[in-house]
Amino acid sequence: MLITHDTECALDALVELLNTSPEACGQEALPDLPALRGFVANRELSDVGRLTAADLDAIRLLRARFWEVLGAATVQEAAELLNGLIARAGTTPRLTDHDGHDWHMHYFAPGAALADRVAAESGIALSLVLVAGERERLRRCEAPDCVRVFVDLSRNRSRRYCDSRTCGNRLHVAAYRARQRVAPPPEAELGSARDAASASASAVTTQETPGVGVRT
C-alpha cells in the first residue's frame, strides 16, 4: 500500500486520539485543556489557535465517532460513517510547505477548529486505507491485557502489538522470533547455529529489559 508521510502522521494522530479514551486506557486521558494541549504538542499540529472547553467536547465526540468507524461490521457501514464525519468537518484541500516541511496537503481550512481539522485529516487518511482494501491495518492490540489500537504499516501486516511500554517489548521479541522463522540457518552452518542461538537468546533478554526498545 502506498502511504505518504502525511497520511501516516494523520493515522498516528488518530491512533493516539483513540487510545486516550477510557475504553482503551482505563481512564479518560483527555480530562482537561492541558491534556488536550499536550495532544496537540505531541502530534506537532501546527496553526492551532486558542483551545477552549468546546474544543475538548468536540474532540471527545469525534473520538467516539472514530471508535464507531472501527467497530463497523462492514466496509459499507465504515464508509458511511467516515463520509458523514468528514462532511460534518468540511474540507478545504490546500498545498502547504509550512515550518520547513516539504510540500504536502492539508485538508482543513486555515483556522479550522481542532476537531474539524482532525476529522478531515485523519478521516481522509483512514478513507485512503479503506480504499486500498486495508481497513484491518487499524486494529486492536493482541496482548490479552491490552485494548489499545495501533496502525500496522508493516509490509506483510504481521504486527500484533501496540507500542505501549508493555506491549512494545512483546513487539520486539515477536519481531525477533519472526525473523528467526523466515531465515533458518543453511544446513552446513547448523553446528555453529547453536552458539548463535544462545547468543541471540541473550539479545532477546536484553530487549525484554524495561525501557529498552520500547519505541519503534
Ligand SMILES: [Zn+2]
Ligand atoms: Zn502540515
Ligand SMILES: [Zn+2]
Ligand atoms: Zn498493547
